[in-house]
Amino acid sequence: MLEIFKTITLDKNSHTPLYTQLYDSIHEMLSQGVLTQGFRLPSVRELSKLLGINQITVVSAYRLLENNGFAHSKTGSGTYIENLIGNGSQFSGHESISDELYQQEDISIINSRQIEVDENTINFASATPTTDLFPVDDFKTALNEVLERDRGNAFAYQESQGYEPLRYCIFDKIKSQINCGSPETIQVISGSQQGIDIISKALLKQGDCVITESPTYSGAIAVFKSRGADIADVEITENGPNLNILEYLLKKHKPRFIYSIPSFQNPTGYSYSNMHRKEMLALAEKYNTYIIEDDYVSDLDFEGKNLYSIKSLYKNDRVIFIKSFSKIFMPGLRLGFMVVPQSLQENVLEAKHTTDISTSGLIQRAFDLYIRKGFWNKHMSFMFDIYKERYYEITKALDENLPPQINYSKPGGGLNIWLNLPFGFPMNSLLRQTAAEGLVFAPGNIFYGANSPQKLNNIRLSYAAVHTQQINAGIKRFCEIAERMLQNNSS
Amino acid sequence: MLEIFKTITLDKNSHTPLYTQLYDSIHEMLSQGVLTQGFRLPSVRELSKLLGINQITVVSAYRLLENNGFAHSKTGSGTYIENLIGNGSQFSGHESISDELYQQEDISIINSRQIEVDENTINFASATPTTDLFPVDDFKTALNEVLERDRGNAFAYQESQGYEPLRYCIFDKIKSQINCGSPETIQVISGSQQGIDIISKALLKQGDCVITESPTYSGAIAVFKSRGADIADVEITENGPNLNILEYLLKKHKPRFIYSIPSFQNPTGYSYSNMHRKEMLALAEKYNTYIIEDDYVSDLDFEGKNLYSIKSLYKNDRVIFIKSFSKIFMPGLRLGFMVVPQSLQENVLEAKHTTDISTSGLIQRAFDLYIRKGFWNKHMSFMFDIYKERYYEITKALDENLPPQINYSKPGGGLNIWLNLPFGFPMNSLLRQTAAEGLVFAPGNIFYGANSPQKLNNIRLSYAAVHTQQINAGIKRFCEIAERMLQNNSS
Numbered sequence: 001m002l003e004i005f006k007t008i009t010l011d012k013n014s015h016t017p018l019y020t021q022l023y024d025s026i027h028e029m030l031s032q033g034v035l036t037q038g039f040r041l042p043s044v045r046e047l048s049k050l051l052g053i054n055q056i057t058v059v060s061a062y063r064l065l066e067n068n069g070f071a072h073s074k075t076g077s078g079t080y081i082e083n084l085i086g087n088g089s090q091f092s093g094h095e096s097i098s099d100e101l102y103q104q105e106d107i108s109i110i111n112s113r114q115i116e117v118d119e120n121t122i123n124f125a126s127a128t129p130t131t132d133l134f135p136v137d138d139f140k141t142a143l144n145e146v147l148e149r150d151r152g153n154a155f156a157y158q159e160s161q162g163y164e165p166l167r168y169c170i171f172d173k174i175k176s177q178i179n180c181g182s183p184e185t186i187q188v189i190s191g192s193q194q195g196i197d198i199i200s201k202a203l204l205k206q207g208d209c210v211i212t213e214s215p216t217y218s219g220a221i222a223v224f225k226s227r228g229a230d231i232a233d234v235e236i237t238e239n240g241p242n243l244n245i246l247e248y249l250l251k252k253h254k255p256r257f258i259y260s261i262p263s264f265q266n267p268t269g270y271s272y273s274n275m276h277r278k279e280m281l282a283l284a285e286k287y288n289t290y291i292i293e294d295d296y297v298s299d300l301d302f303e304g305k306n307l308y309s310i311k312s313l314y315k316n317d318r319v320i321f322i323k324s325f326s327k328i329f330m331p332g333l334r335l336g337f338m339v340v341p342q343s344l345q346e347n348v349l350e351a352k353h354t355t356d357i358s359t360s361g362l363i364q365r366a367f368d369l370y371i372r373k374g375f376w377n378k379h380m381s382f383m384f385d386i387y388k389e390r391y392y393e394i395t396k397a398l399d400e401n402l403p404p405q406i407n408y409s410k411p412g413g414g415l416n417i418w419l420n421l422p423f424g425f426p427m428n429s430l431l432r433q434t435a436a437e438g439l440v441f442a443p444g445n446i447f448y449g450a451n452s453p454q455k456l457n458n459i460r461l462s463y464a465a466v467h468t469q470q471i472n473a474g475i476k477r478f479c480e481i482a483e484r485m486l487q488n489n490s491s
Numbered sequence: 492m493l494e495i496f497k498t499i500t501l502d503k504n505s506h507t508p509l510y511t512q513l514y515d516s517i518h519e520m521l522s523q524g525v526l527t528q529g530f531r532l533p534s535v536r537e538l539s540k541l542l543g544i545n546q547i548t549v550v551s552a553y554r555l556l557e558n559n560g561f562a563h564s565k566t567g568s569g570t571y572i573e574n575l576i577g578n579g580s581q582f583s584g585h586e587s588i589s590d591e592l593y594q595q596e597d598i599s600i601i602n603s604r605q606i607e608v609d610e611n612t613i614n615f616a617s618a619t620p621t622t623d624l625f626p627v628d629d630f631k632t633a634l635n636e637v638l639e640r641d642r643g644n645a646f647a648y649q650e651s652q653g654y655e656p657l658r659y660c661i662f663d664k665i666k667s668q669i670n671c672g673s674p675e676t677i678q679v680i681s682g683s684q685q686g687i688d689i690i691s692k693a694l695l696k697q698g699d700c701v702i703t704e705s706p707t708y709s710g711a712i713a714v715f716k717s718r719g720a721d722i723a724d725v726e727i728t729e730n731g732p733n734l735n736i737l738e739y740l741l742k743k744h745k746p747r748f749i750y751s752i753p754s755f756q757n758p759t760g761y762s763y764s765n766m767h768r769k770e771m772l773a774l775a776e777k778y779n780t781y782i783i784e785d786d787y788v789s790d791l792d793f794e795g796k797n798l799y800s801i802k803s804l805y806k807n808d809r810v811i812f813i814k815s816f817s818k819i820f821m822p823g824l825r826l827g828f829m830v831v832p833q834s835l836q837e838n839v840l841e842a843k844h845t846t847d848i849s850t851s852g853l854i855q856r857a858f859d860l861y862i863r864k865g866f867w868n869k870h871m872s873f874m875f876d877i878y879k880e881r882y883y884e885i886t887k888a889l890d891e892n893l894p895p896q897i898n899y900s901k902p903g904g905g906l907n908i909w910l911n912l913p914f915g916f917p918m919n920s921l922l923r924q925t926a927a928e929g930l931v932f933a934p935g936n937i938f939y940g941a942n943s944p945q946k947l948n949n950i951r952l953s954y955a956a957v958h959t960q961q962i963n964a965g966i967k968r969f970c971e972i973a974e975r976m977l978q979n980n981s982s
Binding site: 128130131132133134136139140143144147151152153154155156157158190191193194197201205206219222223226228326330331332333334350351353354355356357358359360361362363 | 619624647649714717719823845853
């Protein structure tokens with residue numbers, strides 16, 4: 001039976017790691033019915049010899065098959081296929097993700113278009129605050145004052161770099177935390193998605209490589225792919241990415257940059273330790289690359305982790321810092337900023353001009369005044385308190401109700417919690433059953449790039465769009481449904 | 492002396508036409524002092540034989556040298572170099588464009604950053620309306636009504652395709668002129684620059700070809716280059732592009748699309764005849780490509796040309812229509828729309844999402860209400876009358892004052908007039924002298940791509956940012972300065 005494994009071809013020059021390629025090949029044989037339930041895979045030594053690859057590659061591929069419920073190992077005996085396709089088991093972790101609800105890879109598309117959300121929905125899927133939290137009256141005050149003050153100038157072309165008083169205002173706000181030199185390093189953007197797009201225009205050519213975390217924000221992956229970049233990814237753990245793997249990828253692929261979300265990462269909620277931040281910057285220096293530091297919710301530090309921004313470290317000219325206001329202020333404003341190293345400023349400015357000439361002048365001016373009038377500080381503290389209350393409510397509900405087979409680690413801040421379910425758990429059934437009861441959340445697989453091995457046993461629970469009063473009932477019901485499915489299977 | 496021409500190497504596979512390459516090579520020899528004043532160029536037959544190229548290629552290159560003042564031909568005798576570099580003549584058409592004022596290729600950067608404009612400046616350089624023309628109060632009314640009506644929803648993520656009522660509203664406005672099927676074909680964009688960027692993301696890969704007019708809007712060229720596209724261009728005449736050359740380029744380069752500004756083109760003010768529009772669409776069909784129709788001021792048709800949009804023609808599914816509001820409404824709003832053929836809608840929507848998720852919800856909603864309250868029609872008619880008055884004022888002043896060596900053709904609408912000066916006219920001196928008297932305009936060369944032969948003897952005069960009362964004095968003074976320079980040279 002070793003014969004059939006000879007058909008596997010691996011490409012050592014590909015950006016997709018060999019172990020992933022091997023995993024994919026075996027998974028395909030399994031999907032096609034070539035490998036059936038109970039089949040004993042070749043030993044690690046046999047397969048590595050047959051394919052001319054390192055034993056560790058085979059071990060990694062087998063471990064991934066196990067993690068995703070496609071195999072199990074018996075000590076001293078070997079690794080056996082779990083091919084449950086079509087055999088009626090609820091635990092076929094590879095059932096196709098066919099629900100229309102979840103076909104879109106990007107969670108923000110899901111938020112706005114795909115999930116039918118009515119007032120009775122308990123929405124753990126959206127990481128975006130609900131509209132009742134927006135400071136409409138204060139912003140309206142700022143808007144009207146700006147219109148009186150600036151009249152038509154509010155609607156003229158603005159400097160591509162951003163409205164100057166706003167850049168100064170942002171600089172004053174962040175200079176104590178982020179070592180950004182001068183207001184000239186600030187580039188205003190129409191939301192952080194645009195920031196990622198602009199940086200990619202300034203830095204990426206077709207065939208360049210980018211390193212991302214895995215899982216990560218799918219909107220970033222879409223941009224890198226649109227520029228024709230190849231993506232290599234490094235698994236994120238509770239303290240940050242595995243630095244050995246990161247260094248290996250840096251050495252091998254010479255990426256243009258590393259895209260990272262170091263604080264309360266999306267989707268996992270994990271934060272890099274301060275050691276990981278320092279080490280990553282040292283690696284960027286050593287391998288002559290950049291770091292895009294995407295800061296979307298570092299403000300929401302409920303337990304005083306006091307993590308410092310990578311951009312705040314010594315020798316930070318390899319870090320492009322992107323700040324989003326979508327989660328802590330109002331997403332539809334389409335406003336954010338970047339801190340850009342001097343060496344990239346000209347390219348970034350040109351890319352911004354090419355992209356949309358400038359961000360809306362009215363919005364920039366109103367936001368500037370909004371900050372100067374003290375509304376921003378007031379609102380930040382309001383949002384912090386609300387999110388914090390929800391964070392403690394959801395972690396309490398999870399601790400009380402989560403079946404022992406499901407676990408998570410407390411992020412201590414941010415907006416997301418990453419649940420680990422048993423390998424092979426029938427995620428789609430769970431999604432359907434909870435959705436039928438008006439309970440929605442984001443399945444973990446949508447946060448994996450197409451090239452990376454998707455782990456199918458995670459769920460992202462967000463508490464940005466659920467009211468504190470809904471949380472306990474929602475989590476309780478979620479846990480009941482999950483527990484019933486776990487029991488049905490084991491019985 | 493034929494020897495030195497052997498050093499010329501031409502690349503037949505390049506997107507740059509051979510005659511342009513030859514022109515560039517000779518121009519370089521001239522800049523380096525290899526060819527000096529009075530040097531007799533090889534005969535057309537000699538050079539074509541030496542380089543193994545068609546005689547017509549040599550004729551075209553020589554003609555371009557003449558057009559730009561670098562050579563003159565004597566009938567029956569040959570073509571002679573005019574190398575005036577460094578010999579003190581004011582008529583060295585190739586003096587380097589070094590003024591800081593004009594280093595930026597893009598006129599909108601010039602508008603906002605480079606030209607020092609104070610209240611005494613007469614600004615013929617900007618094609619953007621001045622802020623005193625903006626309907627601030629009506630827009631403020633719409634903004635406040637929307638904030639009362641929609642509250643926080645105005646600041647939530649919007650559909651990437653655009654706020655639905657606005658798409659319906661736009662559809663109703665344009666359906667009588669543009670055959671666009673349904674509101675589903677409308678894609679809201681954050682200004683037409685973003686439209687060009689999004690289409691390019693949806694259609695262009697590195698190495699693809701795009702055909703543009705020459706000269707054209709430099710902001711579009713910047714986008715195509717950023718996608719790694721090659722650009723071939725076709726000279727625009729008063730009735731549209733030369734269709735034979737266009738067909739030749741289509742056959743040779745198989746472009747992904749043609750970027751065109753058919754009505755009151757930027758920078759020339761020329762409009763395609765209706766025949767040219769039909770023919771171009773037929774060519775797009777024949778050569779299986781798309782047309783991007785950039786409509787930035789077709790509304791300003793002062794003399795009743797009644798040109799129809801290419802998108803309004805039968806079989807229009809090869810046309811992507813982009814509408815800007817920057818020139819007729821307010822540029823800093825960053826709002827426009829596209830009409831997208833069904834076959835491209837999915838790709839375009841994905842590219843929009845990747846670019847900035849959505850256009851500002853508040854701005855979209857306020858603009859929707861602004862149209863519905865009738866403010867839009869009122870403002871269009873106001874702007875039309877103002878621009879029309881300025882158009883007649885500037886053409887009258889030009890007709891009365893322009894030296895006979897300078898000519899132009901009346902565009903009949905739009906915002907720009909394209910002056911043809913004598914070949915070799917010292918444009919930079921003119922720019923400096925007029926700027927010293929507070930009179931600014933856009934030199935023609937900034938509208939040519941780096942690959943295309945730049946004609947150096949044009950000026951774009953715009954009347955969007957000059958008040959009617961300033962026009963006569965400004966044009967008169969401009970003509971006096973130009974005339975004095977012409978006389979100084981001929982004396």
